[in-house]
Amino acid sequence: MLEFDLPPAIADLVAARNKLRDYYKAVGLKFTLDGNLVGDLGEAIAVELFGLRLAEARSTAGIDGRSPDGRTVQVKATGTGSGPAFRQTEAKAQHLLFFDLDFERAKGLVVFNGPEHIAVAALPAVFSGQRSLTKGQIRAADARVADSDRLRRVDIGG
Template sequence: MPYRREFILPPVVADLVAARNKLREHYKSASLKFTLDGNLVGDIGEAVAAEIFGIRLVCGNGTGIDGHAADGRSVQVKATGTGRGPVFRCVDTRADHLLFLDFDFESLGGEIIFNGPEHVALANMPEAWIGQRPVSKVQIRAADALVPIEDRLMREDVG
């Protein structure tokens, strides 16, 4: 079976998007966007990754590890709803594995952009830096193309 990148967001996210859209309609004269971004998108990313890949999430915001796969690998989850690439901080502990998800909140779907060892995604980053550093969407897709199928986490949501 070929590796499937696309997924449908859970119905509870549809409820969130519908509520956001009601806010937009109510305040349309103010031209506010009410974008879903920041910590909320990150939390949705972790929850969706847990459903798709069976990851056991851990508490510990800011550690660089969001959970563990069934095989014990530590996992970092990154997500976007803006179409941009992931942003990284310099942390003491790197995860064994990285998942980067791109949400399309308008269509209530998403795509797995990167699924592989975190070091592959960060290969062009300096060893240390201050603040946050982005990896472009082109760079993260190129890094994903280097990941052999046996190094990917397998989806648990496929019947």
């Protein structure tokens, strides 16, 4: 797995969140980074690290953008150390990037970088709602990815 520093703009956001959390610690507010924000941060990281071109029509469920070589890509991210969650979608991406973001250390890990079908093979073919892979399942799937099938890091930002 590839560890990376969070891009400066994201690190600044985390530092501001930590300052808020420390200030309001006595009243118990945690200012958790979750949900759509973590997903957007994952897409921003994919743009910076792998040159992803985000889809113009943000309505294509299951496809977030295209890699520099033209592959469709879905991006998943967690800030809790859990595995990625999936929904049934009509469109299936050719590639999946999954990041585990450690907001305390302002670091991230590329946990999965490979063909999406390898990652979702552990899921039922048909399901309703949302299904998640465990940390172990997504890491085992990444171990099955050939180096030639991984997106190359480009580091366009910074």
